[in-house]
Amino acid sequence: KQEVTQIPAALSVPEGENLVLNCSFTDSAIYNLQWFRQDPGKGLTSLLLIQSSQREQTSGRLNASLDKSSGRSTLYIAASQPGDSATYLCAVRDNDMRFGAGTRLTVKP
Amino acid sequence: DVKVTQSSRYLVKRTGEKVFLECVQDMDHENMFWYRQDPGLGLRLIYFSYDVKMKEKGDIPEGYSVSREKKERFSLILESASTNQTSMYLCASVNGRREYQETQYFGPGTRLLVL
Numbered sequence: 001k002q003e004v005t006q007i008p009a010a011l012s013v014p015e016g017e018n019l020v021l022n023c024s025f026t027d028s029a030i031y032n033l034q035w036f037r038q039d040p041g042k043g044l045t046s047l048l049l050i051q052s053s054q055r056e057q058t059s060g061r062l063n064a065s066l067d068k069s070s071g072r073s074t075l076y077i078a079a080s081q082p083g084d085s086a087t088y089l090c091a092v093r094d095n096d097m098r099f100g101a102g103t104r105l106t107v108k109p
Numbered sequence: 110d111v112k113v114t115q116s117s118r119y120l121v122k123r124t125g126e127k128v129f130l131e132c133v134q135d136m137d138h139e140n141m142f143w144y145r146q147d148p149g150l151g152l153r154l155i156y157f158s159y160d161v162k163m164k165e166k167g168d169i170p171e172g173y174s175v176s177r178e179k180k181e182r183f184s185l186i187l188e189s190a191s192t193n194q195t196s197m198y199l200c201a202s203v204n205g206r207r208e209y210q211e212t213q214y215f216g217p218g219t220r221l222l223v224l
Contacts, residue, residue: 031209043215099152
């Protein structure tokens with residue numbers, strides 16, 4: 001059964017810093033990997049979706065990479081802002097969709 | 110834009126009550142899902158549906174049932190609520206013909222407290 005792990009569970013950085021969030025998964029036979037953002041008490045918003053044949057996806061200040069062979073993905077956030085404060089979840093799609101527990105990011109002004 | 114709505118943002122119920130959580134999507138998606146989210150555990154799949162009147166158990170179906178009478182609506186039912194069902198419940202939908210290429214779209218969630 002696929003297991004998805006996100007480290008660290010929480011991260012606090014000063015505004016303007018570049019940062020990396022990590023996601024690892026145990027079975028490389030996936031269709032895609034997604035990164036979501038969740039604000040407190042809210043639903044999930046899709047940020048980036050990387051198909052299994054792709055290595056990375058970019059949207060604005062966000063860049064997500066995928067290394068299927070090693071079972072890893074990273075979400076890079078450039079020039080972080082207080083508005084980036086949220087929980088970031090990764091999810092892998094094989095026959096099911098499996099979510100990590102998330103990384104709670106705080107960007108301090 | 111896809112819109113997934115859930116009938117309540119917050120609910121407080123008593124142990125033993127029957128609870129209905131409603132989810133509606135407006136993009137004619139075939140596939141709909143119910144998850145619960147608990148701190149440190151991530152999202153766990155309760156039930157999903159690939160079509161009207163079809164349902165499949167997810168990882169944690171015990172204590173829950175579902176109903177899908179119309180394509181746009183997927184209901185989660187707690188037959189007899191218990192305190193361990195206190196959680197955040199999230200509904201999602203995706204285009205069934207492209208479910209391996211596209212993202213699931215999530216509703217805003219219902220935070221349920223069972224006393």
